[in-house]
Amino acid sequence: KNEVEQSPQNLTAQEGEFITINCSYSVGISALHWLQQHPGGGIVSLFMLSSGKKKHGRLIATINIQEKHSSLHITASHPRDSAVYICADYSGGGADGLTFGKGTHLIIQP
Amino acid sequence: EPEVTQTPSHQVTQMGQEVILRCVPISNHLYFYWYRQILGQKVEFLVSFYNNEISEKSEIFDDQFSVERPDGSNFTLKIRSTKLEDSAMYFCASAGHRNTEAFFGQGTRLTVV
Numbered sequence: 001k002n003e004v005e006q007s008p009q010n011l012t013a014q015e016g017e018f019i020t021i022n023c024s025y026s027v028g029i030s031a032l033h034w035l036q037q038h039p040g041g042g043i044v045s046l047f048m049l050s051s052g053k054k055k056h057g058r059l060i061a062t063i064n065i066q067e068k069h070s071s072l073h074i075t076a077s078h079p080r081d082s083a084v085y086i087c088a089d090y091s092g093g094g095a096d097g098l099t100f101g102k103g104t105h106l107i108i109q110p
Numbered sequence: 111e112p113e114v115t116q117t118p119s120h121q122v123t124q125m126g127q128e129v130i131l132r133c134v135p136i137s138n139h140l141y142f143y144w145y146r147q148i149l150g151q152k153v154e155f156l157v158s159f160y161n162n163e164i165s166e167k168s169e170i171f172d173d174q175f176s177v178e179r180p181d182g183s184n185f186t187l188k189i190r191s192t193k194l195e196d197s198a199m200y201f202c203a204s205a206g207h208r209n210t211e212a213f214f215g216q217g218t219r220l221t222v223v
Contacts, residue, residue, distance in 0.1 A: 030209045041199050043153070043214040086153065090209040096166040097143060097155030098212065 002027045006087055006101035014109055019074040021104045023087035026068065030090045033098060034061050034072050037084040046072070046085075077108045112136040116202050116215035123222055126191050131218045133185045133202030142185045143203040143212065144177065146170070153201065159185065160208070192222045 003026040013019055023032070031050040037043050047054050047061040049070075054061050058077075063070040074081055084105050088098040115134045123129050135142050144156040158165040159177055176188045185204075189196055199219050203212040 033212065035214075040216075041147075041219065042216040043201060045211055045213060048211040088153070096141070096158035096160075096208065097145070097168065098153075099155070100145075100153040102152045 002029070002089065002099045004087060004089060004099050004101040006104050008104060009102065010105045010107075012107045012109065013077055015078060017077050017108075019077050019081070019106065019108075021072045021085050021087075021106070023070045023072070023101055024068055025070075025087075025089050025099075028065075028068075032063055032070050032087060032089040034059075034070075035086045035088060037086060037103065039083075043086070074106075079108045079110050082107050112213075114202055114204055114213050114215035116200075116218050118218060119216065120219045121221070123192055123220070125194060125222055129189050129192055129220060131187045131189075131200050131202075131220070133187075133215055134183055135185055135202065135204030136206075136213055137183070139204035139206050139213075141165070141205040141208055141210075141212075142179070143205070144187045145201040145203065145214075146198040147201065147217075148195075148198045156187075156200075189220075192220075194222050196220060197222045 005024045007022045033048050034046040049063050058075045060073040084103040086103040088100040117132045142159040145153050147153045155168050157167040157171045174190050178186050199217045201217045202215040205212045
C-alpha cells in the first residue's frame with residue numbers, strides 16, 4: 001500500500017524566506033501532484049510531474065524517482081503564500097485515485 | 111479558464127436522509143473522481159469513474175454510496191442514508207486522461223446532524 005509522507009507538518013517563516021516542503025512516497029509512482037489548499041477548503045493544482053523539475057513563477061517542484069522523493073520550493077515567500085500544501089501521487093499498478101499526504105501548513109509572517 | 115464546479119457549497123442534513131452532491135467536470139475530461147476530507151484529516155480517495163462506469167473504488171465507498179453521470183455533463187455522488195461520520199468536505203475532480211493532472215472543484219461541506 002502506498003504511503004505519502006510530508007515534512008514538516010507545520011512551518012512558520014518570515015516574508016522573503018526560501019521555503020522547502022518535502023514529500024516521500026513508498027511505492028513506484030506514475031506521477032506526483034503538488035496542491036494548495038486555502039482556509040476556505042478549495043484545492044488548487046500547482047504542479048504535476050513525473051521526472052525532473054518544474055517552475056511556475058516563484059514555485060519550483062523537483063522529483064527524484066529513484067529516491068521516491070519530491071520537494072516544493074517557494075522563493076521570496078509572501079504572506080499570500082500562506083496555505084496548506086499537499087503532495088499526492090498516483091500509485092500506479094492500476095490505482096486510479098490519488099493518495100494524499102497530510103499536508104504542510106505554511107504561515108508566512110509579514 | 112475551464113473549471114470544475116460543485117453544488118451546493120454547504121449542505122446540512124439529518125442523519126438517515128439521502129443527499130446528492132453535484133459536480134460539473136471540465137467538459138472534455140474523461141476521468142472523474144470523488145474525494146472526501148474529514149475535518150483535520152487528509153484527503154481520501156472515494157471513487158473514480160470512466161466511460162460511464164466505476165473504474166475503481168476505495169473501501170470507504172460502501173453500498174451507501176453511488177455515483178452517476180446522468181446527462182453527460184453532471185457527475186453526482188449520492189449517499190443513501192447519511193451517518194454522522196459522513197460529515198466531511200467532498201471534492202469532485204476531473205482529468206483529461208488516466209493519471210494526468212486532476213482539477214478540483216471547491217468542495218461541498220456536508221454536515222450531518
